[in-house]
Amino acid sequence: MIQAFRAEILSVSHDPQHDPAAIRHEPDGLLVVEDGVIAARGAYAELAGRYGQVPVETLPGLVVPGFVDAHVHYPQTDRIAAHGDQLLDWLERHIFPAEKAFADKAHADVVAAFFLDELLRNGTTSALVYPTVHEQSVDALFEAALARDMRIVSGKVLMDLGPEGLRDTPASGRAGTEALIRRWRGRGRLGYAVTPRFALACSDTQLADAGALLAEHPEVLLHTHLAENLRECVEVAARFPEAADYLDAYDRFGLVTDRAVFAHGVHLSERAGHRLHESGAGIAVCPSSNLFLGSGCFDFGQADRHGLRLGLGTDVGAGTTFSLLHTQGIAYQAAQMKGTALDPFRALWLATGGSAALLHIGDRVGRLDVGQEADFVVLDPCATPLLARRTRDAGLAERLFALQVLGDDRAVARTYLLGRCAWNRDKT
Template identity: 60%
Template sequence: MSNVRAYRAALVHFSDDPRAAGPEACIHHPDGLLLVEDGHVAACGDWRTLSATLPADVPVEHLPGRLLTPGFVDAHVHFPQTDMIGAPSGQLLDWLETRTFPTERAFADLAHARDTAKAFVAELLRNGTTTALVFGSVHRAATEALFEAADGLDMRLIAGKSLMDLGPEGLNETVEAGRADTEALIRDWSRRGRLGYAVTPRYALSSTPAQLEDAGRILARHDHVWMQTHLAENPGEVRLVGQAYPDACDYLDVYDRFGLVGPRSVFAHAVHMTDRSLHRMAKAGAAIAHCPTSNLFLGSGLYDLARVDAHGVRTGLGTDIGAGTSFSILSTAGCACQVAKLRGGALDPVRALYLATLGGARTLGLNDRIGSFRPGAEADFVALDPGATPLMARRTAGVSDLADLLSALMILGDDRAVARTWIAGRVAHDRG
């Protein structure tokens, strides 16, 4: 039993979406025990019950005051934008031209790409993110640098190089070059270790119809890859897409006509959506990455989670670095709760944690592997510290209600609230 690790702490995870399945979908053990064996969850339950069955030779690490949760899932993030968080600009299209594209040109330099990739992966783990769906730059070698960094840690990460045959100078490519690089990355990296590949047309205006059609063909040829892109983020962007594709029913229909809307498709933002689009997404099994801090930073709008839920479309959370303002999925979840209020609805912190864990895993179609503490799941998890700062310690002292505790963590917490992060049962980050 030497390969078994046992952790005693408060535990929380989900068996389903509490919105649909009710409060019993949230499994909370104030005094719990988590058993990990060979990189997978062996058991999870109440300390008093489960410890009675524990073999005598299994040491138990006691983590008093800590809350163990499955690792966080970031459903939309840009690794080349790590160094431009908070850069001032106008709204989306101006921000792309004045801030983003100049920053991404630097990723033609492999040394810069490798250095940024290592920092990016370390930042994810420092914030408790154990799985991410990542946009790369247009450069194949930069995306390879990201895969190398994640693979070296046995991290579950899905990424793709951006397809941009209408990109600005220094960031454009031909359809043929984009296809060749994408096929090579799929061949060399997809399904290596815990890596995955996502066909990545940046957005409808960065690619010609020929490249979008080619992306659909690549997706159809490889049934194990994902597709990620941006959708209906900003009103000005939506208007320009409508002008470029006057025959399309709406923005989603532009992607749909090229075969890019399916069960492994994840669309970032989806702020300005038609009912027809949401109905079509639900029917196709496509998902949305909700990026609240980015939408607020760029003034793009307020995501309507209640409306998306009503249509039955899956939602995960995305930090959208670098328009997003924090790598922390905890603070992103807190922002999502506030945006729901601004929309006249509500997102309680318990369900927000679901979106950050099992909900994110479902967004990526990986809920059979990650996102919960069910036996057999991959042991990617985090230890949260409600007393990480003096204010947090004061705020959470004596708090026993889970929703109240999670609200404090999400509103006051950031990377400092993540005491430790485990990848496949091994410690990948330890704040102490």
């Protein structure tokens, strides 16, 4: 099946901070999709003649690649906006009790369905997702993603030092991980990630086993947390006195590779920055969560000095919004606290192609290039009276920045998966 969409189209092919040519913009563009894959993209005037027999759907607004959430917790959906604590106390008080409920597959099914629909409503088409320690939490998420044709990467949480009801063993963690990889390998648009909760939740034996699993399965990612909160960093240093820093605590177990996605990285040593660059590992920046839990602000200047690979994550439920559009605006504000004025096109890159590259799916999504899967979002610059007023007669950069700062789920008019409309604000 061939489809054609006429719209203003914007994407960013690579980090644009040193190369404005990374920004690709067709004020009046045509996107041609064949069997869910982009067959052509360009100016409408240049392509219309070649596809004159294909019905053209005109999309109002600005078309951008589907957002790619590089770090989010689906079992924390019902604990978003939980008051009163920083990271470690917040986990004990709010999150671990909620995650214990995912021993019940029926509960996991309900939350997974709501979670994925909420992603689509906010324009997110791909995500790297934390489940819980329970195998059935992964099954529920993957079943729901398969039904929706979403590109989701996830994997059973490993935490043999977790609280009662959220504790596995190195043996059961390995067995569950290997069973899930076998069960879901090659199905739909799904991917797997070996997922130790964080350094304090896993014994040395389990961390070593996570490194072994990563080495034995070259197609999977490593997904965990790094240097998020000062108290956490102090406790990691006490737990691993021989490690040079938090990252080194993982490195000693073979977990720092080019397939590793570390969430946060708010408190990185210079040595860790160098090692991250050397290894090819990357950071999922989570500004909403870092502000909400009082963890701090990610240092883009430090990251750029080391040439780190970056993506953007909402980190719900510590993150306070499912909207990666609004998270781009929060990233701008957090970067200002460290003396960096984040460019709106770079913020868009982080939420699309940057996150896709971090998740090793950048060849398939994130740039709206020919040959990529047709996952895209239609943004409405007139979604609210204030947005409409602010973007009236504004140039592209100013419109995009206003959408990031003032926009949220209301600005997502439609979300498309493989060329199919999966969310339509005006028909819901």
